[in-house]
Amino acid sequence: MQLLEGTLRTYPWGSRTLLAELRGLPAPSPTPEAELWFGAHPAAPSMLGGHPLDDIIAADPEAALGARVAGEYGNQLPFLVKLLAAGEPLSIQAHPSREQAQEGFSRENSQNIALDDSRRNYKDPNHKPELIVALTPFRALAGFRPTERTQQLFATLGGLDRYSSMLVTDRPEEGLRAVFTTLISLPTTLRMSVLNDVKAGAETTTNSGAEPWIVDVAQTFLQLTDRYPGDVGALAALMLNLVTLEPGEALYLDAGQPHAYLSGLGVEVMANSDNVLRGGLTSKHVDVPELARVLNFAALERPHAKSTKNGGAEHFELPIEDFRVSRHTLANGDTLQVDTDGPAIVLCTAGRAAIGDLELQPAQAAWIPAAEPSVAFTSTGDTPAELFLVSA
Incomplete structure (x- = not known):
């Protein structure tokens, strides 16, 4: 068992305060800090005693992962743990199933699209289900809203009548598919006209007596259009559930469920994949047909x-x-006992916890290989320790 050094990712949407403050560093940080990765993904492996974790696993998969996990996941660590800090909205996106990822990865390989090519959708042949647990108030768009509520929203905002009629309540998945794919495929002139009409309706709605959830959606739409002028993702966002998590609450997103994290700090755990299909609110590659192919249109x-x-x-x-x-x-x-036949990562997000000479502080993690005997972390601080245990 050793200290696992997280790898910092500085994407433009990151926060300049959330991760810095959690780590006890000066804030604001010089650059946006988006994610701190704890795992063995080859794009940004964590370091263990000065060595990349993926190299350590490759040198002795059975000791690191255990026979069960090594055999089931091809000598790969099957999960990735992150601290995610959203200072600005992330893209609207979805992730493929394992079968879709395997087919897409093989297809793009056969097309000779390099792994680092900006047009590449599939970086690996794995699925990417994910869990996000809020550490601060955390806002997100997550999954399609039930048809009846989206019809109510469209009627209140105005400018979307022609699309609302496509939402068929007796065949909700067909209706959601028809409207979503139509909106994100609008030609530029029509898209700008619709965005302007909806923006006018949203401005009126924020000062009206509409239901609070509708006002919240209208305000979020206006924020997205201000941040991403002319981006069709703002229209797509109108079809998704707008969720505010309080600290400790969590979202689980399976294959094909559209989502976008908007703001806040959380612990994210996912399968060990970097496959992302984007649909807007981004300057990165957007592949509408491929996104539509993998989406789950069930509300x-x-x-x-x-x-x-x-x-x-x-x-x-x-x-x-x-x-x-x-x-x-x-x-x-108090103690946390860790006893598993597979690999585990323990991440501290509050207080302090010690095991032998190692003391974890917020934003620090420990790697526990399968070969390690049962270990116990003991809270040592004046305030309660909060530890996340992730295992396979």
Whole structure:
């Protein structure tokens, strides 16, 4: 068991304060700090004793991962842990299923599209289900809103009547598919006209007596159009659930579910993949046909992740096998016992926790290989420690 050094990613949408303050560093930071990666993804592996974690795993997969995980996941760590800090909205995006990723990865390889080519959609043959647990108030767009509520929203905003009629309540998935693909494919002149009409309606709505959720959506639309003028992603966003997570609440997003994180700090755990299909709110590559091909157009009535609590432990209920996630709140002297036949990462997000000579502080993590015997982390600070345990 050793300290796992996270790898910082400085994307333009990152925050200049959230990660810096969590790490106890001066804020604002010189550049936007978007993500701190803890894992073995080849694009940005964490360091363990001065060596990349993916190299350490490759040198002895069974010791690092255990026979079960090494055999099931081809000697690869099946998950990636991140601290994600959104200072500005991320792109509207979705991730493929494993089958879609395998086919897309093979197809783009056969087309000789380089892995670092900006047009590349599939960087690996893996799926990317993900869980985000809020550490601060966290706003996100997540999954398609039920048809009836989107019809109500369109009627209130105005400018979308011709598209609202396409939302067929007895065949909701067909209607959502028709409207979404139509909106994100609008030619430039028509797109700008629709955006202007909806913007006028949204400005009126924010000062009206509309239901609070509609006002919230209207205000968010105006913020997105100000940040990304003329971007069709603002129209696509009108069809997605707008969610505000309080600290400790979580979202789970499976293959094909559209989403965009808007603001806040959270712990994100995902399958070990970098496959992203984008649909707007970005200057990066957007592939509308491929996005439409992988999207799940079933409405997501409640995107919040379910969990069970037992004392200071909370276990998130996930429909996948790639990773397990639990959150532990430890008073001074309390312990977290880690005993697994596979690999594990323990991430500290509050307080302090020690094991032997190693003490974890916020934004620090420990790597526990499968060969390690059972270990225990003990809360040592004056304030409760918060630890996330991720294992396979």
